[in-house]
Amino acid sequence: MTTSAEQEGKRRGRRPAGADTKNALIEAARAVFIEQGYEGATVRAIAKRAGVDPAMVNHWFGGKEGLFGQSVLQLPVDPTVFANEISEGDVNTLGERIVRRFLTIWDSSGGGQFSALVRSVASHEMAVHGLRDIFLKQIFMRVAARTGSDNGMFRATLVASQLIGMGMVRYVTKFEPLASNDIDTMVAAVGPTIQRYFTGDIG
Template identity: 65%
Template sequence: MTTVKPTPPAKRRGRRPAGQDTRTALLEAARAVFGESGFEGATVRTIATRAGVDAAMVNHWFGGKEGLFAQAVLELPFDPRDLIGELLDGDLDDLGRRVVRVFLTRWDQTGADTFKALVRSVAGHDQAAQALREFFLNHIFGKLSAKINADNAEFRATLCASQLIGMGMIRYVAKFEPLASTDIETMVQAVAPNLQRYLTGSLD
């Protein structure tokens, strides 16, 4: 007599195990959803669904939406010290060109999800506004101005930040054409002269 073995139950699909891959999936999904909806508009359920995990995993790994936002968006995706070294490596007269090229290249490569999430969350989340200020003013343009010993360093830093944030808004958030799809070198040629004046030129 042949014994028929029972068929094992099918494994559930669509959910990731509660391991490091779950955490990574949540971070990636959170950057995308915060970028689309901002902090107030994003929900834990939407992020978890995008990541393919149970919503309870957000609390398990991050303690809630606030903690997830802090990990996914407020933490810089690269070391600002490395960025400053890269920007200052070359002729000072070409600094504006390097700034535009480096930022657009990095943002294009990453899909600008962190930038979009920060910008969309500024109005409803004080930490997002503080993160933008610290990144552009303290970490980047404030240090650049100090390195090149420019006068009106704080004013120059805010002018530079307005140029980069405005460019990022139009290219990645509002997606105005043709600027949104213009190649990087064309953008460098168009934007860098104004940024160079903010950095080293006369503001009179």
């Protein structure tokens, strides 16, 4: 007798580089990051625990940072995809596009997920290290390559401060009217801040 679960298992067995592999890597990554910490965990160890070729980590997640973002931090979007989306297009509309994309992503995933990220970052050194690497290596480097401004790292951290704070007030403390204002209103108010931090005079 063959159960439907076994049949499902056989079908899934034929797709070694598919969704099963991705999920196996995410589960293995959670375990290894918790055991070894962010710095101590290696792509090799995670792939070994998942029983998967290490090359699959780069294929699915672009490296250790991306795997951390999707396993431990549970980001609602791949940071590499986010960075590519916003770094394409006119540099002079970068601020508006970042605010719009940031709010579109997190509005649709619900405020609870942002609150969970903040709790994680405020409580665990590991989450801070991972978030920093994701932010710097996967997002900032791509965007900075487009703007070419001086003081690049300071500008990047200023951008982070406004985006994180906007998320805190919209999704965590839910101060009105910022928490409920539509995205166009938010883009008009906060877009120029992000634009100035990237390309304007910051002193």
